[in-house]
Amino acid sequence: MFRNAIVRRPASSMVQGISSHPELGKPDYELALRQHSAYKATLRLCGLELRELDCDERYPDSCFVEDVAVCTKAFAMLARPGAPSRAGETEGMAALLAEYWREVESIKAPGSLEGGDVMMVGDHFYIGLSARTNREGAGQFMAALERHGLSGSLIEMPELLHLKTGLAWLEDGTLLTTREFLDHPAFKAFRKIVVPEHEAYAANCIRVNDRVIMPSGYPETEGKIRDSGFAVSLVDSSEYRKLDGGLSCLSLRF
Ligand code: GLY
Numbered sequence: 140m141f142r143n144a145i146v147r148r149p150a151s152s153m154v155q156g157i158s159s160h161p162e163l164g165k166p167d168y169e170l171a172l173r174q175h176s177a178y179k180a181t182l183r184l185c186g187l188e189l190r191e192l193d194c195d196e197r198y199p200d201s202c203f204v205e206d207v208a209v210c211t212k213a214f215a216m217l218a219r220p221g222a223p224s225r226a227g228e229t230e231g232m233a234a235l236l237a238e239y240w241r242e243v244e245s246i247k248a249p250g251s252l253e254g255g256d257v258m259m260v261g262d263h264f265y266i267g268l269s270a271r272t273n274r275e276g277a278g279q280f281m282a283a284l285e286r287h288g289l290s291g292s293l294i295e296m297p298e299l300l301h302l303k304t305g306l307a308w309l310e311d312g313t314l315l316t317t318r319e320f321l322d323h324p325a326f327k328a329f330r331k332i333v334v335p336e337h338e339a340y341a342a343n344c345i346r347v348n349d350r351v352i353m354p355s356g357y358p359e360t361e362g363k364i365r366d367s368g369f370a371v372s373l374v375d376s377s378e379y380r381k382l383d384g385g386l387s388c389l390s391l392r393f
Contacts, residue, residue, distance in 0.1 A: 256302045258303055265302060
């Protein structure tokens with residue numbers, strides 16, 4: 140059960156955010172703000188109390204607040220983004236996390252870790268080794284998990300930005316996955332909902348309390364999730380997609 144979420148208002152500099160899809164064009168800032176409002180309203184409908192950080196124009200990608208921390212039931216981990224332009228986004232986050240957790244740890248150099256590479260499945264955390272999360276950072280996080288009675292495992296990544304670009308844990312034993320992870324031995328035990336290749340972006344969904352929040356415009360994936368017994372809420376995230384960002388990236392939920 141999640142009770143809280145931290146979000147960060149998008150900066151108008153988001154039009155300069157990192158993107159591996161320049162062909163999609165630059166985000167429309169006003170539309171992005173409206174989509175952010177709809178996203179926040181949906182989180183509130185799911186019963187979450189929201190804490191919204193001010194926008195920070197120095198960091199175009201700072202609305203993707205999930206990448207700067209990992210929240211567990213026992214402690215919070217301040218991340219250390221692997222993208223140099225995002226390094227300063229952690230400023231102020233440790234103090235904020237300390238309002239909610241007695242123990243706040245942090246990833247230290249030369250480790251790097253972004254929250255988008257961490258998928259929580261109960262007390263176990265899957266950690267993707269990506270261009271943003273290195274072995275040292277993942278190792279530090281694993282060690283912290285173990286100190287707190289939790290566990291983790293490493294996932295070698297295919298060509299995806301983050302682990303949760305291609306995977307979402309929907310709970311009730313169910314993993315939403317792109318084809319990249321379909322036969323991965325680490326996920327053998329789970330029931331799988333497979334996202335068709337032409338809807339790959341829809342793999343970035345979030346289960347928040349009684350429902351799955353997913354991006355609008357992906358009808359095959361939506362149908363599969365509904366047919367598997369989940370209630371679904373749709374949020375348009377087209378402007379965040381242009382920056383490789385999705386619904387999980389836009390909040391820290393705990
Ligand atoms: N544009 C989101 C990221 O690259 O981190």
